[in-house]
Each structure stands twice: as structure tokens, then as C-alpha cells.
Amino acid sequence: MYPPKFDYYRASSVDEALSLLQQHGANAKVLAGGHSLIPMMKMRLAQPGVLIDIGRIDELKGIRVEGDTLSIGPLTTHAAIAASEDVQRLATALSDAASVVGDLQVRNRGTIGGNLAHADPASDLPAAVLALGGEIEARGPAGSRTIAADDFFQGLFTTALDENEIITAIRVPTGQGTRVSAYVKFPHPASGYAVVGVAAVLDIAGNKVTTARVAANGAFECAKRLAGVEQALSGADATAEAAASAAEHATDGFSADDFMSDIFASADYRAHLLKVYTRRALQKALERA
Amino acid sequence: MAEKLFGSAIRRREDPALITGRAKYTDDLKLPNMAYAAILRSPHAHARITRIDTSKAKALDGVVAVFTAEDVEQSGVPGQIPVGWLLPNMKMPPRSLLAKDRVRYVGEAVAVVVAEDRYTAHDALELIEVDYEPLPAVADPAKAAQEGAPLVHENEPDNIAFDWEIGDKEATDQAFAQAAHTVSLELVNNRLIPNAVEPRAALADYDPINGKLTLWMTTQNPHIHRLLMSLASLGLPEHKIRVIAPEVGGGFGSKIHHYPDEAIVSWCAIQLGRPVKWQATRSETYMTDAHGRDHVTHAELAVDENGKIIGLRVHTYANMGAYYSTFAPAVPTYLYGTLLSGQYEIPNIHCRVQGIFTHTTPVDAYRGAGRPEATFVVERLVDAMARKLGMDPAEFRRRNFIPPDKFPYDTPVALQYDSGNYEGALNKALEAAGYEQLRKEQEEARKQGRYIGIGLSSYIEACGIAPSAVVGALGAQAGLWESAIVRVHPTGKVTVYSGSSAHGQGHKTTFAQLVSDMLGVPYDDIEIIQGDTDEVQYGWGTYGSRSAAVGGSAIAVSAQKVIEKGRKIAAHLLEAAEDDVAFEAGKYYVKGAPDKSLTIQEVALQAYLAHNLPPGIEPALEAVSFYDPANFTFPFGTHIAVVEVDPDSGEVKLLRYVAVDDCGKVINPMIVEGQIHGGIAQGVGQALYEGAVYDENGNLVTGTLLDYAVPKARFLPSFELDRTVTPCPHNPLGVKGVGEAGTIAASAAVVNAVVDALAPFGVEHIDMPVTPEKVWRAIQGAGK
Secondary structure (H helix, E strand, C coil): CCCCCCEEEECCCHHHHHHHHHHHHHHEEEECCCCCHHHHHHCCCCCCCEEEECCCCHHHCCEEEECCEEEECCCCEHHHHHHCHHHHHHCHHHHHHHHCCCCHHHHHHCEHHHHHHHCCCCCCHHHHHHHCCCEEEEEECCEEEEEEHHHHEEECCEECCCCCCEEEEEEEECCCCEEEEEEEEEECCCCCCEEEEEEEEEEEECCEEEEEEEEEECCCCCCEECHHHHHHHCCCECCHHHHHHHHCCCCCCCCHHHCCCCCCCCHHHHHHHHHHHHHHHHHHHHHCC | CCCCCCCCCCCCCCHHHHHCCCCCEHHHCCCCCCEEEEEEECCCCCEEEEEEECHHHHHCCCEEEEEEHHHHHHCCCCCECCCCECCCCCCCCCCECCCCCEECCCCCEEEEEEECCHHHHHHHHCCCEEEEEECCCCCCHHHHCCCCCCCCCCCCCCCEEEEEEEECHHHHHHHHHCCCEEEEEEEEEEEECCCCCCCCEEEEEEECCCCEEEEEECCCCHHHHHHHHHHHHHCCCHHHEEEECCECCCCCCCCCCCCHHHHHHHHHHHHHCCCEEEECCHHHHHHHCCEEEEEEEEEEEEECCCCCEEEEEEEEEEEEECCCCCCHHHCCCCCCHHHCCCCECCCCEEEEEEEEECCCCCECCCCCCCHHHHHHHHHHHHHHHHHHHCCCHHHHHHHHECCHHHCCEECCCCCEECCCCHHHHHHHHHHHHCHHHHHHHHHHHHHCCCEEEEEEEEEECCECCCCHHHHHHCCECCCCCEEEEEEECCCCCEEEEECCCCCCCCHHHHHHHHHHHHHCCCHHHEEEECCECCCCCCCCCCCCCCHHHHHHHHHHHHHHHHHHHHHHHHHHHHCCCHHHEEEECCEEEECCEEEEEEEHHHHHHHHHHCCCCCCCCCCCEEEEEEECCCCCECCEEEEEEEEEECCCCCCEEEEEEEEEEECECCCCHHHHHHHHHHHHHHHHHHHHHCCCCECCCCCECCCCCCCCCCCCHHHCCCCEEEECCCCCCCCCCCECCCCCHHHHHHHHHHHHHHHHHCHHHCCCCCCCCCCHHHHHHHHHHHHC
């Protein structure tokens, strides 16, 4: 639990952080809340020569409602997201997910940007951001670009982020009309990470679901949409029964190899849990309609 | 006059220092010129070491020294880690401080770095080059017992460490032949990792001028460590070693044992002539702290046509790991086989235990040590039989309990239970749980597709194992008495020196409570000293729920001796006959003339001034005792777990937990309840969450707290506790011990509850830990 030596820089602006990244290249890692990177360094699984601490850059913090978009600074902590009335109201699934990350200490230190950039397959926020149709704004030497959440998560601890880019904002559309959402998880009893976690976002008109976006983490190497469920729900009745029947499609389009497997939960069991927790997420969202 | 403290839930005097962070643990201690050790550990479960090159590590700036087994050998010290309990015909493979030619488990110490700081020491570990030639490994005890399994000790013919039995095989086989009904279960008692909050640590300081080693370490028994360091590891004379237990953050058995690490650190300090500190990381403790349990058992129970138990037959493979840990051979034998009668009249019992070497971390005593394993076997079988007979499990137990009028009761497995009222505790637990009502609710819930289960566990415990002559005859290379000095100072203040060594139990509070009552001295005037071999005369330490029953009794005997000496002095000063002097609430007085009196404080001053002592009485007022109990103590009780199983996901929720325990007289009810709470949590942990897993190659898969699930507070309901009080008949305090009770009872109660919940699916058993996937699979499998 003693990391090897490293150099430490504290950046006071995004520009400074980017230039440090440019300077140190692959040898450098960006430090935000430190709740993924530091444990890996202590176990010597990550051995960066340089840490660039962006944790005190104020421009990267905070939650703002901008028209029909919720904009969240990447250094916003899980605790701040969970406590935000705007997030609770406009992106409930994200609020749900942020409130069940780790424990209180982790939520007070860990940040949404660090979480998404780390892309742990079992962390809670990716499914919520994906189901909400979020976007990740990143800035690098070539300037800013926007990456849809659908394109962002690419594999195990792998994202569309370039090595010399930093996340500068997470944007979530708040939707038109009646949008309800929820995130539920089966936490691992040791780590608290999601064995399976499902985020469901439903747009409802009258008694019908007009659009459904459903995504899961924990089950796969990275957060993925559940297309079978989304299709089954589109135009379906906004009822618990319809939700239960749609949840049976959670594994559609996936093969046994797609599911994570470990000593706590085999691929078979995870596939089963995915259906159970999809049903629970859908029903919880519907209860909010 | 002091108020009566025995039985009072006063707050612990230990806690202000603990909760304000002022308590000093081993890693808080710093000495001038101190260096830091880090230990290189084998990444292989089984491998030949063909080359070790330490030159790069030695060249690193800040590294003081790097040592290997060869250096220890050349120093001429004995360099051994001995076993402290011998069984007939057991194999005796040697164990050295550092591995030389071969490593036998992941985590075995291979080399040690001493550096100016901890970071450098860990950096240097990565620079040591070791060439390993990996060899086949075996982690499962049942597999390791088979012919052709990879050998753990290459000079032995097989991996069977010992083959031990107890009871009458022939009579038991006959009972089974005549049985009206039998049940059998294949049981795995899962391997556990101890998880004391404070990982092990040591700080060794050697004074080359007077040749004395001072060793601060995380220990439950400093005198045992001094003895073994002297005799087997370091060869230093015993009086030239001082072992001190500073604040110790929990042990659960893991800090009883004599490990290589603390000896290596001591040896380094002697070599280098400067203080050396080592603090294990959590990952190191996972690989090196002796693990607990790990049994594979075939167990059978037989009853006659009246549902009376007539036989119990058990065969167990007990995993020893790669080497014997200090008291490992005792745990699956004399602390297990002897407890298999449980609370029941079982005329015929036979138990065979094969201790098995495997390529895994050594296994030794972990909270409960043998007794949870025995309780699990007995209580699972009892439930299985009740189900087979279609009888309520409470009623089946009741029918087979040893009745109160049969004590003292000789079991067929060598113990004599001195006292007990098993039905009393069962009835109280059933009442507290609202058992009848619960069964109705269970029935109702099932109709709605909800699966509630109710599990009972009626346990017997043997604590404070003794007397020493008996445990010696069983193989212990230790005495199991305890010592105490009660010293009254000239001003009447009191210091007590106890051979018990607390690491969370609150002895400083409870021992002061009982001394205050006995001597009539204010509680705040009493200091308890323990955990230091230079201060305390001798001690066997704190484990096996022995400290109140044995350590506390030693203090009581010494306090009584002080009272008697004081009586002689008081009688002399009061010019009365000794028989006419009474002692009460701190005052000696002449019977019938209470005005003629002296306080114990006044007597103490006179004892020290020694101006006017009766003939033949030495000055001062203190007494020493070495108390060897007449027998074990036998706490008992019934615990009831209520669970709900989610049939969709397999998740188990513990809804309620009712515990009725009988630990004899209670010194401090708050501390007793705290012990029961913690014990239940650990027992529930074993039942539902915890399990050390090795893969086929002997790698520890559950190497961190990310994978190994200890129970969190939010997993547990608020426990409902009650007690019955059946005093121990043979010790002066009537106390029996409570440190392990919760752990002993809880695992069986919870598993019985889960199996009960799943009865409608036809599920008959699920191995611990009962994880959601196992539950889900059991439901799937039973449905087909």
C-alpha cells in the first residue's frame, strides 16, 4: 500500500492542466477525487511518474440548468450530485446512481468526471449517463469536442477520451413532457460496486411509453444500452406488467460471453440478475410517473 | 462505601483514549534511528527457488540491508517457527523464518528489506530478483488428502498431517445399524480471514550492550511470544526479551499465533543494532494471518423410533494450510470433536478428523475455534432430522436436550459438562422471538410468494480450557492457568498485574469492577496492568473466552489473599482475634463492635510502615496467585435468526436476530452485549458473506476487501438479546466467558433459517457463505 515515487503538479486552470499533460504525455495521470487512481497506485497496479491534480480548478465544479440541458462540472462530487434538487428533478436516475456510489466518504471525494473517465465496468454513473442520453465535453490541445455517451464507453476501463484530453463538462438533456427515470443496483457485498446496475429513462405521454432508454453497468465490460428492452417498451403501456414483460428482453442481443463473470456472480447469474434489476428499475421509474 | 460494581453496565475506561485517537498502537510508536522493514512474499503457491539476487535492492539509495534465509542460517539462531500442540503420530515438517529452497503458499516470506523509510523499503522489494520454478499446487483439503495429490512437504509420503479420532466407533456404527431414521449432510465450513481492524505490526529494539531485545507487537499473549521467540526463533535468553502489547486493535485469534514476521523483524534489529519497525498492509494480513475454519465434513445423525438421538458420526478433512500455525492441531480436534455432543444426550458419537496440508496460508484458531464448526455440524443435522421426521425443530431439540437434573454430565467425547439449563434458554428465546406467531406469519407469507425462514441454533461452548494437567495430556505445549498480582500501595491505591492481555475486551474496566467490589476500594483507585512481560509475572493471554473465567478468577484469588493478610494485620492492631475480625466494604471491624475498625487503606499504610506487625507477617500488602481452573466452563444458549429470501435474485435479508445466552454471572452487561453483538456479526458474516477463495493454482482470489465481504452494519438488524444465568460452579466468580458465543451460534442459526425459508422448493442444504447466486441455483436446481 505504498506507491512508488511520483511528481505532483497542481493545475490552477484547464489550460495549465492541458499543457502539463502535453508536457508529460503517457507518463502522467490526471488526479481528480483520487478514489480510483490512488488505490490503484497504492497497490502498484498503476505507476504514473507524474500526477496532475485538477481537483482545485473551480471552473470545473458545479451544476447548472441551461435551458433543457443539465450541465455538470466534472469535479462535482457524487454527494453534491445526489443532493442537488435540480438533478433529482431533471435527471433522477443520475441522482439515484450518485447516491449509491461507495460510501459517504467516497461520495464526498469522488467526482463524476473522474468516475466516467476511469470507466470501471461496475461503477454506477455510466449507466445513468448513458440512459439519460448524456454528452461528455472534452478539451485537448486541439480544442473542445463533444462525445455522446453512446460513443464514450468503449470497453474495460476504456473510453473515447484521448490521452491528452480532460473532461470539461457532462451534459444531460432534461427531455420534453413527462420524463421519469430511476437507477437500481445489486451491490457487491464487499466492494459496494454494482454486480448489476440498471438505469431506466422513460418518456411518457398519456398512459403510453413513447421512448425508453435503458442501460446497465456491472453486467458487461462497460456500460451498455439494453436495446431489446427499449424496443419492447416503445409505445407500450406505462404499467408494471408491461415493464415486467419488457425486462425479459434485457439480454436480447447479448451472448453468454458478453457477461462479466467472477467468483461472486457467474455470467449466467448476471444475465438473470440483469432481467430482475431491469424490471425493478423500470417499475421504480414508473412509480415516479 | 463503594457501590456494587459487579453486574453494572459502567462505561469502559478504555474508550476515551480510543475515541479521541490518543491510544498508541504499535505503528504509532517511533524510536530514534528507527528503520523500516518490508517483507518479500512468494507470489506462488508452490515453487522451487533456484536463485535470489538482492544486489539491485541493496544498491538502492536508502536501503539499509536485505536479508534472505541464508543470512538467518549463517547467524546461527535456531530460526524455527514451532507448533504448540502435539497430537499422536502427527507429521512434524519444519518451518523456518524465511523460505529457502521452496515456497509452499502465496505470501510465504522469502526476503526482508530494511530501509530508512517505508516507501524505499517497498520500492526495494521490487528490485529483489527471485527465480521460481513453479510446481503443482493443491488448495482443497479433500483433494490434497487423495493419493497422487501434489505433496506440500516433499519428504513426507502424503499430505495427511494427522489422523485423529474420538468416541467409540464400533458402538456408533451399531447405533446406526439399529436406527429408525438417519440423515446425512456434506458440509463445507468455509475458510475465513480474520480482519482485525489493526493489521499485525512489530517494533523491535535491541540493546547490544546488555543484550536485551524489546519487542512491541500486536499480540494477544506476550508471554507466549517471548517463550517461543527465545526457545525456537531467536535463541535469546528469555529474561533478555521483553514483549510489550501496546494498544491492540482486535485479534479474533489471529494475534495469538507466533508468525515468522515478528521474529524476522526482531532478528533484523539484532543484526543491525537499530530499531526496526514493520507494519503489515491489509493485503499482507490477508496472505499471512492464520485463516480460520476450512473443513470438509461428512456427518450423519441417527434416531430411534421415538425421535431420540442414538448416534452421531462425523468425518472431517481439516485444512492446516502449508505449515502448522501455533495451536492449529488443537482446533479441529480437541476444540471440535469434543463439542459434538452439543446440548444433547447422544449416547454414541464417533468423530474422525484428518488434518491436511495444502498449499495455502496456515489455518488456526479464529473466534470460536473449533466450536462454531462443531455447532454447525450438530445444529444442521438436528434441523435436517427434525425436517425428516416432520417435527418442529424446537420440539426435536427439546426432546433431546440433556435435562438439568443430569449435570454433571459426561459426554461420550471426553467432556464433563458441569451445569446447564438448555430448555430454559430455548424457551426464553422462543418467547422473545414470538415463535408461534412467526410460524404463522411464515405460512401466510408463503401464500403470497414470500419466503421467510426461521432458524434455531442451540449451542454449547467450552471456554477457559483447563486444568493445565488435562490440556497437557491432550497435547498442549502450554499451561492454561492464569496469574495475577494484586498490590495495595501504602496510600491504599491498588495496582493489579494480570496475565490476561486485552485487545478490545475492556479488561481494565471489568477487572477494576470486580477488585473494587472485593476490596471495597474506589474504582478510580485501581489500575490494571497487562500486556508487558517485564511488568507482569507471567500470563498465557487472552483467547478462547478465558479472561474473565481464568484471568478474572486469578485476580479474585489474589484479592482474597490480600484481604486475609490485611485481616491478620488489622486483628493485631485492633487487639482482637483474627476470627473475630470481619471485612466488609473496605473496612475491617471487630464483630459485635463495629466502632473498632480500620479501613483497608489504613491497614495498607501500617503494612508498609511495618512498625507494628503481628509475628511472622512480612511487610507490604500484596498477593500473587497462579490460578489453574478445575474444569472448562460451559456457556450455552439458543439463537434464532429470521430471514427473508428473495426468490428472484437469491438475496437473503436478515430480518431479526434473537439471542439468549447463558455466560454465567455478568460483570458488565454492556461489555457482554457488545461481545455478543460482534460475535453475531462475525457469525452472520461467515454464513452469508465471508469466504476465502483459492483458485486451482493456489492463488488467493479474495486477496483484498474488494472481494472478501465482511458484514457491514447496514446488513444487520438490531439484535434482540436476553440471557439466563447459570453460574459456573467451580470458579470464584461464577463467570463462564462470552467472547465467542455469538460466532459459535450464529452461522448455524442463519443457514438453518435460509434452508427453512426454501423448504417449499425442496432445498435441503446450501454451503456457506450462502451467496445470492448459490440461493438462486439451489432454487433452480430444486425446481427441476
